[in-house]
Amino acid sequence: xxxxxxxxxxxxxxxxxxxxxxxxxxxxxxxxxxxxxxxxxxxxxxxxxxxxxxxxxxxxxxxxxxxxxxxxxxxxxxxxxxxxxxxxxxxxxxxxxxxxxxxxxxxxxxxxxxxxxxxxxxxxxxxxxxxxxxxxxxxxxxxxxxxxxxxxxxxxxxxxxxxxxxxxxxxxxxxxxxxxxxxxxxxxxxxxxxxxxxxxxxxxxxxxxxxxxxxxxxxxxxxxxxxxxxxxxxxxxxxxxxxxxxxxxxxxxxxxxxxxxxxxxxxxxxxxxxxxxxxxxxxxxxxxxxxxxxxxxxxxxxxxxxxxxxxxxxxxxxxxxxx
Amino acid sequence: xxxxxxxxxxxxxxxxxxxxxxxxxxxxxxxxxxxxxxxxxxxxxxxxxxxxxxxxxxxxxxxxxxxxxxxxxxxxxxxxxxxxxxxxxxxxxxxxxxxxxxxxxxxxxxxxxxxxxxxxxxxxxxxxxxxxxxxxxxxxxxxxxxxxxxxxxxxxxxxxxxxxxxxxxxxxxxxxxxxxxxxxxxxxxxxxxxxxxxxxxxxxxxxxxxxxxxxxxxxxxxxxxxxxxxxxxxxxxxxxxxxxxxxxxxxxxxxxxxxxxxxxxxxxxxxxxxxxxxxxxxxxxxxxxxxxxxxxxxxxxxxxxxxxxxxxxxxxxxxxxxxx
Numbered sequence: 001x002x003x004x005x006x007x008x009x010x011x012x013x014x015x016x017x018x019x020x021x022x023x024x025x026x027x028x029x030x031x032x033x034x035x036x037x038x039x040x041x042x043x044x045x046x047x048x049x050x051x052x053x054x055x056x057x058x059x060x061x062x063x064x065x066x067x068x069x070x071x072x073x074x075x076x077x078x079x080x081x082x083x084x085x086x087x088x089x090x091x092x093x094x095x096x097x098x099x100x101x102x103x104x105x106x107x108x109x110x111x112x113x114x115x116x117x118x119x120x121x122x123x124x125x126x127x128x129x130x131x132x133x134x135x136x137x138x139x140x141x142x143x144x145x146x147x148x149x150x151x152x153x154x155x156x157x158x159x160x161x162x163x164x165x166x167x168x169x170x171x172x173x174x175x176x177x178x179x180x181x182x183x184x185x186x187x188x189x190x191x192x193x194x195x196x197x198x199x200x201x202x203x204x205x206x207x208x209x210x211x212x213x214x215x216x217x218x219x220x221x222x223x224x225x226x227x228x229x230x231x232x233x234x235x236x237x238x239x240x241x242x243x244x245x246x247x248x249x250x251x252x253x254x255x256x257x258x259x260x261x262x263x264x265x266x267x268x269x270x271x272x273x274x275x276x277x278x279x280x281x282x283x284x285x286x287x288x289x290x291x292x293x294x295x296x297x298x299x300x301x302x303x304x305x306x307x308x309x310x311x312x313x314x315x316x317x318x319x320x321x322x323x
Numbered sequence: 324x325x326x327x328x329x330x331x332x333x334x335x336x337x338x339x340x341x342x343x344x345x346x347x348x349x350x351x352x353x354x355x356x357x358x359x360x361x362x363x364x365x366x367x368x369x370x371x372x373x374x375x376x377x378x379x380x381x382x383x384x385x386x387x388x389x390x391x392x393x394x395x396x397x398x399x400x401x402x403x404x405x406x407x408x409x410x411x412x413x414x415x416x417x418x419x420x421x422x423x424x425x426x427x428x429x430x431x432x433x434x435x436x437x438x439x440x441x442x443x444x445x446x447x448x449x450x451x452x453x454x455x456x457x458x459x460x461x462x463x464x465x466x467x468x469x470x471x472x473x474x475x476x477x478x479x480x481x482x483x484x485x486x487x488x489x490x491x492x493x494x495x496x497x498x499x500x501x502x503x504x505x506x507x508x509x510x511x512x513x514x515x516x517x518x519x520x521x522x523x524x525x526x527x528x529x530x531x532x533x534x535x536x537x538x539x540x541x542x543x544x545x546x547x548x549x550x551x552x553x554x555x556x557x558x559x560x561x562x563x564x565x566x567x568x569x570x571x572x573x574x575x576x577x578x579x580x581x582x583x584x585x586x587x588x589x590x591x592x593x594x595x596x597x598x599x600x601x602x603x604x605x606x607x608x609x610x611x612x613x614x615x616x617x618x619x620x621x622x623x624x625x626x627x628x629x630x631x632x633x634x635x636x637x638x639x640x641x642x643x644x645x646x647x
Binding site: 053056058086087088089090091094095097098099102103104105106107108109112116117120121152154155165168169171178 | 540541542544545546547548549550551552555559560563564566637638639640
């Protein structure tokens, strides 16, 4: 059996706060193959972002990875000393964040910031660094990249800024890009462009992606597989098309139903009643039970992770596959 | 940019005009210097002649306009006490204050900013706590007391450093400087340290607050995700981002120290501007007071202008007319 590019097993990232232990990520497992795009979906506070940060060992105290493993081509990353992790960050696994306005340093030129990221892993001359940055910027579709290197982030539009961030992530041609809601802060038309281009970039270079989003519509257009997260745990996993067509978990169903496309125009959008539970006071059984229409007495016990061929879910009362 | 410069220049001129009027009025209100200069037993006609010679018999607004007219030609008048041009008197004392102030403010910044960044980067470390405790001490202990303690400790008890004066000086650019000789430096050290303590505490607080805030931003997290070393992040990302408040305070401190290093200069008998102004106030030497205060206003206006220009250099968002 071949070693997967990235294998995450039983990942638990907990935050030790004064109010108690917040289990932001609680036993998440998945694998990622080269060129594959994995969509990680869930509401705010479901642990998606913390999962992304955990892959890079970027969880800040009081947060800590307390259990589980993250293996990159078989190499364990959890517990690796910081210098070794730093060698992985940006070079093997890169990350793109939600808001390029916040991620790019407003007082440094784009070329300088990219140069710093480049030199974090390679010793290159000034001229060579410039050439590399221009190449990366051109690849993400920034026209006249050579002249734009000396511009500051505020001189770019929102979409262009995010392209700069993506170009920075692509500098070392990483094997994996963790994209944390990279299109959420952008206009819808720009969203579509960026989605399309990132998809094309990964396809061309064989880069795998973990695409984190709360927006099922966006994720479904890029991801090969979907992971649905709820309250720090995975509740459903499967190929994108199948999950979209026949969701097993009532929560996935709820997410799908709340998409405008699923509703008859003019009708009210259906929404999931209630809100994400506090991670400090999770019910003993299924955390989704208080918001679920299909709940029964059995839901007071934790539902098992049921694997069924290519798909898996965590529910006592999964939705049936229609004939 | 030219429009901006002209606008700022006009503002500066307006500020200077208003300032000169207030100073002139204020100094006039303090008291009549003739009471001190002319012996009480002098006969009336001599008295009248002296008053007329200094032009003090004319109405205040005439005196003010005459003064303004002279200032525009670079003449600030003559000191009543020293009987020499005020400008020469002030410029003669300026280098001493300038080197003391620069040593104090530069030293405080160069030491305070790194300490503050460290304290903001690792706020939970024991070292950071010690730095912060010291900065509170620097804020709260009065300057004159620290000055006396410094003299007691290093000059009287240990005998390592001199207690006062400028020591040996060297001529450079037409004036005397202490910092270029070993002896002068040893004289400079204690007063500079005395002046620097408060500023050091302030720089530490500023740098710490800025660093703590910026360490939580996505900018830092993104840089980390790109594999940047922490020292690189601090040196290139954080330092550049916290530079703006630091430059502001640096400018203001430089100005206020240049103008008001009085206490330290008095304690260490440093022959600078502070001593000059105190003497001129006790002697009601009006031309010196007026010229000094106007020069101080000019100093602040200039420093603010420089700080504004530095802003534009440090923060590209301040620069206008270059958005794409």
